[in-house]
Amino acid sequence: MNSLFCRIPSLTAVVTTALVTSHAYAASAASKTLPPNVPPSMLSQPNCGDCHTCANPTRQDDCLNACPRHTKAHTTSSHAAKEAPDSFVIDKLAEQYAGVNFNHKLHANMSEMGQGCAVCHHYSPPGRIPACETCHTKVANPTELRQPGLKGAYHRLCLQCHREWSHETDCKVCHQQPPAGAQPKSIKDNGDIMGQSHPVIPVPEKRVYDTPYKAGPVVTFYHKEHVELFGLKCTSCHRHENCSYCHDLKKTVAQKKTMEQVHAICSECHEKDNCSTCHDTKERPAFSHSTTGWPLNRYHTELDCRACHPTGKPIGKLMRDCSTCHAGWKTENFRHAVTGVQLDEIHSGFECTDCHVNRKFTKPPVCTNCHDDGRTSKTNPPGKRVERKPK
Amino acid sequence: MTVNRRAFLKLAAGASGTLVASRASANAVASNSGVEPFGVLVDTTFCIGCRKCELGCNQNNRDLPRRDSPQFEDKRVFDTHRRPDATSYTVINRLPTVDTKGEPVFAKAQCMHCVHPACASACIVGALQKTPEGPVTYDAWKCIGCRYCMVACPFQIPAYEYANALTPQVRKCTFCYEQIVTQGSRPGCVANCPNEALTFGKRSELIELAHAKIATHRERYIDHVYGETEIGGTSFMYLSAVDFKALDLPEQGDTPTPALTEKIQHGVFKGFVPPVALYGLLGLVYLSRRKEEVENTAADKDEHHE
The missing domain is CATH 1.20.5 (Single alpha-helices involved in coiled-coils or other helix-helix interfaces)
Known part of the structure; x- marks a missing residue:
C-alpha cells in the first residue's frame, strides 16, 4: 500500500494533464455538451477573453489562459467520500466484457490518505462532481486529440495505479466474466436501476408474507430463485416503486394497497394459477427437484435449470433412463472420464453394454462377464480414477 | 527505313513529353488537393500489452485468417519475439527492458506507412502506392511477386505468403484504408485499444500532440517523436519512456530511403x-x-x- 501512495503525486500530474487541456475546455464550452457549473456568462455567450489572452489567437500562438479546471477553485476538497455511493457498476460501455464492480468507498478511503479525490476527479467545479462522460465522449473526439474518449479515460485512470500496484493488467482483474451463455449486456440497457450506477442491492433469498387470506395466510416467495431462474431484472417487478421505497428512513407504515395492486405483479406470470399456488397455511420449503419424482443426481445438480428446460416449462413423462435424453452417446463419443474413471486401453474398446448390462447406467457395472475372480468396479476400477470434471 | 525510325522517334518523344507533363500535373493536384495525410501516434507508455489491437486488426481485415478472440488473450506469446507476418498485420511484443518504474514495456509493430515509402519506390509495377491520405496500399492484381518491396523496406514489414503455392500475395498492414478514407472511422487497432495508447488523426496534428505531451510530461517521455523525421517521416509515430532502439525501432537517418x-x-x-x-x-x-x-x-x- 505504501508503494502506491508514494507514486501518487506523479500519477496525479500524469492523469490530470493527460485527460484535460485548456483547449478542451474552450472547445466544449462552445459545443452543446457543456460541462456543468461552467460560469453562466460562458454558457450563454462564450467570451473569447475567458480563455484567450490576446485578440487574435492563431494555431501557432493560441495565447491561452490557464484552464479554470486546473485552478485551485475547482477541487473536490468540499466533498466527503461518504457522499458518494459505496460501490457501483461501471458499465456504460459494457459490450465485450461485463461491467466493473467498482468499490468507490475503498478507493476513496485510499486516496484520502494520499492526494484526495483529485487523483481521479481531476475536474470538479463547485457543486456536484461531473461524471466522466460529461466531457469524455464514447468515441474519442476527433477534433480534440488530447482528450481521450470515455473508454480511454476509464482505463487510464484505473490502470495507472493498478499497473504499478498489482502488476496485473488482465481484463479479467476488473471485468467480471459474464456467465457462460449469457447475452452480452447492451450499452443502452439502462432500464434496470443497476444500470444507472446504483450499488448492487443484495437479492433476498426469500420473503414470507402474512396475508389476510384466511384459507392460506402464508405466502412464501423465493425471491432469489425467481430472479435467477427467470432472468428477471429489478425493474421487472419493482417498476412502480420510487427511490423512497428503500431510501425513506422514516417510513413506518407500509402503504395500503388494494388486492388488485398486490396481485398485479405476480399474476403477470401466474395468470392461470389459482390461490393455492402461492397461498398456504405454513411456510413452504424451497423448490427441490426431488418433488418432481426425479431427484437430480451428481451430474445434473451442477446444471443451470435452463440447460434442460430452455422454455422454462417442465418436461413431462421423463423416463429415468440416461438414453432418453442422451440417445447419441456411444463408445466413440462418450467421455468416460466425466464419471470419475478414465477407462484404460483395454476397456475403452468395449461397447457400453458389455459392462452396463441392459443399459442400466445408474447401477454399478458388471465385471463378472469377463472376470471370474468376483471383482467389482469399486475394488478394481476399469481404468484410472480421475477428478470428475463435468463439461 | 529512315523515315520510319524518324516517325517513331518523333512519336516517342511526343508521348514521353506528354507523360512527363501529365505526371507533373498529377503531382501538383495531389499536393494541392488539400488532403492532409492521416497518421497514428503510438504512446508506448500507455500500452499494457493486452493484444486488443491485434484482435481489432484481425476482425477488420477480412482477408486475414480468422482467429477467435480468446486466442488473442494468450499472454504466453510474449515469451518469444514476434514480427508481423502474412497472417497478422500487427503484433505486440514485450520488450526485454523495463520502464522507469520497473514495469514491462510493450510495443506494437506494423507497417509504418512511410511518407516516402521505399517499398513503393522499389515496386517495378506500381502495386504498392502511397496514397495522399497516408496509407501505402497494395494491389495484388499488379503484383508480380518479385518481392523487391521486402528487400527495400527499412522496417522489414512486407511479408510473403510462401505457404500459398498458386496465388501468393505480399501482405502488410493496410491502415484499414477503406475504413478511414471512405467511412471516416478509425483503423481497427486504434478503435479497439482500451487504454487509447493509439491516437488516430491528421499526421501534422499528431506531431503537435506528441510534442505537447513531451513538453507537459518531461519525466514520462524521451524528448523525441520516432517517425517524425526518420527516413523522411512515417505515418505511425512513437512516443516512449525508454530508448527507441529497445522498442525494436531501428535507428534511421532523416533521409528518405x-x-x-x-x-x-x-x-x-x-x-x-x-x-x-x-x-x-x-x-x-x-x-x-x-x-x-x-x-x-x-x-x-x-x-x-x-
Whole structure:
C-alpha cells in the first residue's frame, strides 16, 4: 500500500494533464455538451477573453489562459467520500466484457490518505462532481486529440495505479466474466436501476408474507430463485416503486394497497394459477427437484435449470433412463472420464453394454462377464480414477 | 527505313513529353488537393500489452485468417519475439527492458506507412502506392511477386505468403484504408485499444500532440517523436519512456530511403535528356556518315564521268 501512495503525486500530474487541456475546455464550452457549473456568462455567450489572452489567437500562438479546471477553485476538497455511493457498476460501455464492480468507498478511503479525490476527479467545479462522460465522449473526439474518449479515460485512470500496484493488467482483474451463455449486456440497457450506477442491492433469498387470506395466510416467495431462474431484472417487478421505497428512513407504515395492486405483479406470470399456488397455511420449503419424482443426481445438480428446460416449462413423462435424453452417446463419443474413471486401453474398446448390462447406467457395472475372480468396479476400477470434471 | 525510325522517334518523344507533363500535373493536384495525410501516434507508455489491437486488426481485415478472440488473450506469446507476418498485420511484443518504474514495456509493430515509402519506390509495377491520405496500399492484381518491396523496406514489414503455392500475395498492414478514407472511422487497432495508447488523426496534428505531451510530461517521455523525421517521416509515430532502439525501432537517418536511388534514376531521365542525347549523337553520327557517303558517291560519279 505504501508503494502506491508514494507514486501518487506523479500519477496525479500524469492523469490530470493527460485527460484535460485548456483547449478542451474552450472547445466544449462552445459545443452543446457543456460541462456543468461552467460560469453562466460562458454558457450563454462564450467570451473569447475567458480563455484567450490576446485578440487574435492563431494555431501557432493560441495565447491561452490557464484552464479554470486546473485552478485551485475547482477541487473536490468540499466533498466527503461518504457522499458518494459505496460501490457501483461501471458499465456504460459494457459490450465485450461485463461491467466493473467498482468499490468507490475503498478507493476513496485510499486516496484520502494520499492526494484526495483529485487523483481521479481531476475536474470538479463547485457543486456536484461531473461524471466522466460529461466531457469524455464514447468515441474519442476527433477534433480534440488530447482528450481521450470515455473508454480511454476509464482505463487510464484505473490502470495507472493498478499497473504499478498489482502488476496485473488482465481484463479479467476488473471485468467480471459474464456467465457462460449469457447475452452480452447492451450499452443502452439502462432500464434496470443497476444500470444507472446504483450499488448492487443484495437479492433476498426469500420473503414470507402474512396475508389476510384466511384459507392460506402464508405466502412464501423465493425471491432469489425467481430472479435467477427467470432472468428477471429489478425493474421487472419493482417498476412502480420510487427511490423512497428503500431510501425513506422514516417510513413506518407500509402503504395500503388494494388486492388488485398486490396481485398485479405476480399474476403477470401466474395468470392461470389459482390461490393455492402461492397461498398456504405454513411456510413452504424451497423448490427441490426431488418433488418432481426425479431427484437430480451428481451430474445434473451442477446444471443451470435452463440447460434442460430452455422454455422454462417442465418436461413431462421423463423416463429415468440416461438414453432418453442422451440417445447419441456411444463408445466413440462418450467421455468416460466425466464419471470419475478414465477407462484404460483395454476397456475403452468395449461397447457400453458389455459392462452396463441392459443399459442400466445408474447401477454399478458388471465385471463378472469377463472376470471370474468376483471383482467389482469399486475394488478394481476399469481404468484410472480421475477428478470428475463435468463439461 | 529512315523515315520510319524518324516517325517513331518523333512519336516517342511526343508521348514521353506528354507523360512527363501529365505526371507533373498529377503531382501538383495531389499536393494541392488539400488532403492532409492521416497518421497514428503510438504512446508506448500507455500500452499494457493486452493484444486488443491485434484482435481489432484481425476482425477488420477480412482477408486475414480468422482467429477467435480468446486466442488473442494468450499472454504466453510474449515469451518469444514476434514480427508481423502474412497472417497478422500487427503484433505486440514485450520488450526485454523495463520502464522507469520497473514495469514491462510493450510495443506494437506494423507497417509504418512511410511518407516516402521505399517499398513503393522499389515496386517495378506500381502495386504498392502511397496514397495522399497516408496509407501505402497494395494491389495484388499488379503484383508480380518479385518481392523487391521486402528487400527495400527499412522496417522489414512486407511479408510473403510462401505457404500459398498458386496465388501468393505480399501482405502488410493496410491502415484499414477503406475504413478511414471512405467511412471516416478509425483503423481497427486504434478503435479497439482500451487504454487509447493509439491516437488516430491528421499526421501534422499528431506531431503537435506528441510534442505537447513531451513538453507537459518531461519525466514520462524521451524528448523525441520516432517517425517524425526518420527516413523522411512515417505515418505511425512513437512516443516512449525508454530508448527507441529497445522498442525494436531501428535507428534511421532523416533521409528518405529511396532518396538516393530516385535521385539517380529520376536525374538520369529528367527532361528526357539521355534518350535525346543518345539519339542526337546517333543522328550526328548518321549525318556525318551520310555526308561522307554522299561525298564518296559524288566522287565515284565524278570518277566515272571522267
